[in-house]
Amino acid sequence: MDFLESYLTQNDITILKGRESLHAYEFNGTTFIRLSQGYKHYQRGTVFYDKGIIPGYPRIMRILHLANGINRYFKDKFYIEEKMDGYNVRIAVINATPIAFTRGGFICPFTTDRISDLINTNFFNEYPEYTVCGEVVGPGSPYNTEDIPYIDEDVAFFAFDLIDEKGNHLSAENRYKIFERFNIQQVKRWGPFSASDIDTVKNIVLELDRDSREGIVIKSVSDGKPVKYVTLSSCLRDLEATTHLITELPAGFFMQRILRAVFLCHEFAIPFSNEYLISSAKALYIIPGETLRAVAGGKNIKEFFNVKVRNKNTVDKLIQHLNRSGVRTHLASVEKSGDYYKVKFYKIYIKGTKELRHRLMGKGFFD
Amino acid sequence: MDFLESYLTQNDITILKGRESLHAYEFNGTTFIRLSQGYKHYQRGTVFYDKGIIPGYPRIMRILHLANGINRYFKDKFYIEEKMDGYNVRIAVINATPIAFTRGGFICPFTTDRISDLINTNFFNEYPEYTVCGEVVGPGSPYNTEDIPYIDEDVAFFAFDLIDEKGNHLSAENRYKIFERFNIQQVKRWGPFSASDIDTVKNIVLELDRDSREGIVIKSVSDGKPVKYVTLSSCLRDLEATTHLITELPAGFFMQRILRAVFLCHEFAIPFSNEYLISSAKALYIIPGETLRAVAGGKNIKEFFNVKVRNKNTVDKLIQHLNRSGVRTHLASVEKSGDYYKVKFYKIYIKGTKELRHRLMGKGFFD
CATH class of the missing domain: 1.20.58.2250 (Methane Monooxygenase Hydroxylase; Chain G, domain 1)
Structure with a gap:
């Protein structure tokens, strides 16, 4: 873990160890250290390894009043981007292999397995040190159960951020151009607007609402912090x-x-x-x-998932990965289908089930 | 505070001081020390003074499955008592004056002012060292805003427990008899029942439900812990x-x-x-x-209260008492009416108002 010292002082490392914020794991012979809580300018989910950093994806502030929020935070022009209902991943190339990291800084075995289906990886030939950030959305997601009426089956990737080798988020317009050049699918966008365009922005929200979409992220054309708002x-x-x-x-x-x-x-x-x-x-x-x-x-609270993967050994890695949280994940079936394996699994919500069961059994509690 | 040493060891006192659990206040020249958190067998809200203890009123376990809860906790016979929707007080005589204590161990200026309207205080001539526990219910309550369809105006007292000089809760049957003898109003009761009477108990719950009543407390005829269940x-x-x-x-x-x-x-x-x-x-x-x-x-979140008191100086004491919590209480009017003063006041919910106001102003937050 010597490489940590390129980014953090000895004192920082001691503090982070005391807080149990540094978690090491290995993948394909490379050691990664994930930051489980934000520290100084490093976001939660930042990943350190011997040749660099994958910056954590910053949390985005939510506003509950659209017009007043825009007036408050956007003195300058801004774009509206669609906020999608999936899970956030960062894709980066490590020793010539593209890898997908979760928000928390874990490697996502599912997304990593499917990267070639999700983005044009030629992008990394030109930009090997860039991190592509986006949302994986769709009924074939191993994390989300919410119905996505506008995607029929399987998952799709929608890019919404690009981080350069210095850890800077590229400006919206630069990012739009680069992703377009490589034909990488991006979230829908509108603008640029200014605060006087609030009626147009409201109409975008209403249009997304009618289409059963989640909401918007408002991003400055210059470098202000983005904010989010939902339908x-x-x-x-x-x-x-x-x-x-x-x-x-x-x-x-x-x-x-x-x-x-x-x-x-x-x-x-x-x-x-x-x-x-x-x-x-x-x-x-x-x-x-x-x-x-x-x-x-006598049943448990369960959720079923159907995903497809390219490599059979992704299945076990995915189940293991999902079992790291408090929820128990069980494999139901694996079936070869063309170039893929169709995987059915379910999650059992232990805590929620146990509480209902105790209450049904008449166990009392203090509230 | 020397009298504390009659009940607690020096070590206990040191621990409780470290936890900031001991709060002293004075009333009519007597010093009371209230316990703000439970400690060993002393409940939260226990009050110590130079001549004794007012035991704190124990929390009651809630069950969500009536039949299974009864089977689990009541091997023996039990009574059903109505759980009423008001506030819990303990009334005790201190230096010949009846005083009402809140659940937390404060003196309630309102209830203390109105004790002679609420119970027959002759009771204390015979039982000076007993503490009467009950619920104050009604539209004239300074704490509750929920509509009480079965009480027209002002407050009423319903006894549901009696604690003797040793701190023991009297058995249900003893308590019923003593309160009846002094014509002290008690909560409605049914029983005794055994676990095989569950259908009767369910019908009581349905009857209370139809009458817009809150629920029941199930109390063993012997000495088990009570449990509560709501409609x-x-x-x-x-x-x-x-x-x-x-x-x-x-x-x-x-x-x-x-x-x-x-x-x-x-x-x-x-x-x-x-x-x-x-x-x-x-x-x-x-x-x-x-x-x-x-x-x-531009308004605040407010709730209005109309109460009546016997003594004019109760008004300020009540406002002061209510202002001890995070809510701001303001006096609106005081008006003489026969032997009473009619008092109108309102509470402003500072925290809740501030959060709504910030969100309306477009302030963002992380969730």
Whole structure:
């Protein structure tokens, strides 16, 4: 781990070890050290290795009032980019092999296996030291269960950031041009706009809302920090996709989505329709009720996933990777299909199941 | 504070001081020390003074499955007592004066002022060293805003526990007899039952539900720990009474009530009606939307209270007492009315208002 000293002082390293923030792992003979919490200018998920750094992807501030948020943070011109509902990855070339890193700085075995399907890797011949950041979206995702109405099957990659060898995020316009040149699919974009274009921006949000899209990220043409804002329908879809995990996820997860919807309807002067209210209440009461019935019948809270991979040994690596979190992942089946292996697996939500089971058994608790 | 040494060792006192758990205050020339966190067998809210202890009122375990909870915790016979929707007080005589203590061990200026209206204080002539525990319920409460459909105006006291000079909770039957003898109003009760009477208990819950009552506390005839269980309608009423505080109260407060309703409907095989779903969704979306509009219009999140007191100087003491928490309480008016003063005041929810205001102003945040 000597290479750490090129980036961090001995004192920094001692502090980070004390906080248990440095996690080493190996991949293809290379040692990587992942930063599990942000430190100084290094973001959480930053990865160090002997020949460089993969910078962590920064968290993006959320606003709940679109017009006032834009006025507050964008004195200069800005682009609107679509915020997509998938998982964030950073793709970089390590010793001539493209590798995909998760937000937390782990290697994602699934995305890494599928990189050649997701982006034109010729890009790295010209820009070997660049990191491509984007969202992997689609029904073939091993992380997301939310229905993606606009993608039929399998996953797709949508780029939204590009980091150079010095760790700088390229300007929006430079990035758009470079990705276009290599035919790398990018998230949808509009602009540039200025604060006086707020009505146009609102219409973009409404259009995305009608198309069941998640929302937008607003990015300065110069170098300000981006902010994000989501659609009304995405708040409801989030509830519908997650309330079976009512005892697994923090309560704030659900209440935040309700609050986002309340702010949007206030700003856009949209009254809540009975249809929206009923759908939301069904998500909050009927779905957990069905989960409870399943657990009462001896079942666990489960989610099934169908993904496809190129290499058979990706399967075990993926299951192992997913089992690192508190959720238990089990392989159900692997089936050869052309150049791919179709993999079916499921996750069992241990904590959420256990809490429902204890309550069903009449165990008391203090609240 | 020498009297503390009659109950706690020097070592205990040192530990409790280190934890900042001991809070001294004076009332009518007597020094009281309140315990702000439980310690060994002393409950949070225990009050020590030179001539004795007012034991803290124990937290009561909640169950979400009535039949299984009863089977688990009640091998012996048990009574059902109504759980009422008010605030918990302990009334004890200190130097010949009856004083009401809050759950946390503060003196409640309002309840203390009104004790003679709430219970027959002749009780203390015979039992000067007993502590009477009960719920103060009603529209004239300075703590609760939830509508109490079965009480027209002002507050009423309902006894549910009696603690003797040794700190023991009297058995249910003894307590019922003593309170009856002094004509002290008690919470409604049924029983004794055994676990085979579960259908009768369920019918009591359904009857309370129809009458818009909160729920039940199940108490062993011998000496087991009590457990509590609430009605379906109380879950909805709680939401309706509190979602204007969506940014003031913890998210778990709201999600817990949804979960309680889901468990009840599962066990009682009650399908959620559209009416229930719509009412709940209205509480979660429409009420916070109205609050947001008020805050956008420059207002604060406020709640108004109308109480009546016997002594004019209770007014200031009450406002001071309420201002000890994070909420700001302001006096609106005081008006003489017969033997009483009618007091109108309001609470401003600073934290909840500030969060809505910041979000309306477009301030971003990380979530």
